[in-house]
Amino acid sequence: DILLTQSPAILSVSPGxxxxxxxxxxxxxGTSIHWYQQRTNGSPRLLIKYASESISGIPSRFSGxxxxxxxxxxINSVESEDIANYYCQQSDSWPMFTFGxxxxxxxx
Amino acid sequence: xxxxQQSGAELxxxxxxxxxxxxxxxxxxxxxxxxxxxQRPGQGLEWIGYINPNTGYNEYNEKFKDRATLTADKSxxxxxxxxxxxxxxxxxxxxxxxxxxGFTYWGQGTLVTVSA
Numbered sequence: 414d415i416l417l418t419q420s421p422a423i424l425s426v427s428p429g430x431x432x433x434x435x436x437x438x439x440x441x442x443g444t445s446i447h448w449y450q451q452r453t454n455g456s457p458r459l460l461i462k463y464a465s466e467s468i469s470g471i472p473s474r475f476s477g478x479x480x481x482x483x484x485x486x487x488i489n490s491v492e493s494e495d496i497a498n499y500y501c502q503q504s505d506s507w508p509m510f511t512f513g514x515x516x517x518x519x520x521x
Numbered sequence: 522x523x524x525x526q527q528s529g530a531e532l533x534x535x536x537x538x539x540x541x542x543x544x545x546x547x548x549x550x551x552x553x554x555x556x557x558x559x560q561r562p563g564q565g566l567e568w569i570g571y572i573n574p575n576t577g578y579n580e581y582n583e584k585f586k587d588r589a590t591l592t593a594d595k596s597x598x599x600x601x602x603x604x605x606x607x608x609x610x611x612x613x614x615x616x617x618x619x620x621x622x623g624f625t626y627w628g629q630g631t632l633v634t635v636s637a
Contacts, residue, residue, distance in 0.1 A: 447623040449566075456616060456630060457566065462623035500566060502624070508580050510556075512566040 415439055415506050417446075417513035419499075425519040426491050434486040434516045436501035441481050445505035448477055448486045451515075452497045460499075461486060488518075496520055523547040525617050525628035532634050538605040541631040543617030550598035551575035553619050557591065557602045560630075561613045571620070572600060607635045 416439040426432045436446060444464035449457040459468050461477035464484055474489045488495055501513040528542040543555065557569040570581035574593035581589055590603040600617055612635045618624040 449624070456627040457618075457624065458627070459623045459625050466622075468623070468625075502566070504623075508556075508568075508571055509582065510568040512568070514565045 414509065415442060415503050415511055417501050417503055417511055419501060419513035419516050421516060422514075423517045423519060425521055427521045428493060429490050432488050432491055432518065434499050434501075434518075436479075436484040436486070436513050438482045438484070438503060438505075442503050442505035444480050445503055446477075446479070446484045447502045447504065448475075449500045449502065450495075450497045451500065455497075457500065491518070491520065493520055523619065523626045525619060525626055527615075527617060527628035527631045530632040530634070532636065533607050534637055535608055535635055537607050537635075538603055539607065539633055540601055540603040541615060541633070543600045543602075543628050545598045545600070545619070548619075550593075551595055553621060555591075555593065555600040556618045556620055556624065557589070557600075558616045558618055558624075559613045560616065561610075564613075569602070569615075574598075574600060604633070607633075609635050611635050 418437045446464050448461040451457040460475050465477045478485050498515045500515045524546045526544045531539045533539050551574045554571045556571040559567045569585045572579040572591040579591045588605045593600045614630040616630045617628040619626040
């Protein structure tokens with residue numbers, strides 16, 4: 414199985430700051446990584462697909478990068494509504510998908 | 522707009538089974554595979570399996586293949602998941618999700634509580 418490691422478990426930033434989330438795969442997965450936001454008591458929401466492709470309706474402050482084993486989700490200028498858990502998910506081993514354990518974003 | 526409407530919360534006893542539903546609207550049901558994903562309280566996400574609503578073909582995560590059964594009814598655009606031999610480890614929220622290069626649409630989740 415492809416293991417995804419997200420770090421750190423918790424990020425705490427002030428409004429307006431830039432924040433980056435890390436996701437590392439246990440083997441080369443190309444760009445088959447997708448990012449989701451999950452607010453408290455909500456369903457996950459797709460933010461970025463295939464490492465860097467934007468999704469319609471998602472604010473432009475969300476962006477993704479990386480390939481191979483190291484991936485990053487970046488939020489430029491964090492807003493209070495961004496408080497959530499963020500998960501990465503790989504689709505390289507279709508259809509045996511796996512998710513990372515998540516990073517919680519807190520606002521100072 | 523695309524909507525996935527899931528059935529309500531379930532309370533089940535250990536050893537029993539539950540069957541939950543996911544009614545799709547706003548798109549052609551048979552065009553997209555439907556996936557099911559588990560989330561235990563305060564935990565991450567775990568992929569269970571998927572079904573091709575057009576053919577009924579499905580595949581499962583090895584961890585769930587003996588206890589999860591995925592079906593689909595084209596006439597009502599509804600996907601179903603039955604989970605059997607329940608234990609406390611099955612207490613979780615279960616989501617259906619539509620894959621279109623990423624899980625683009627999600628249901629609101631069905632909470633399953635397993636308790637004697």
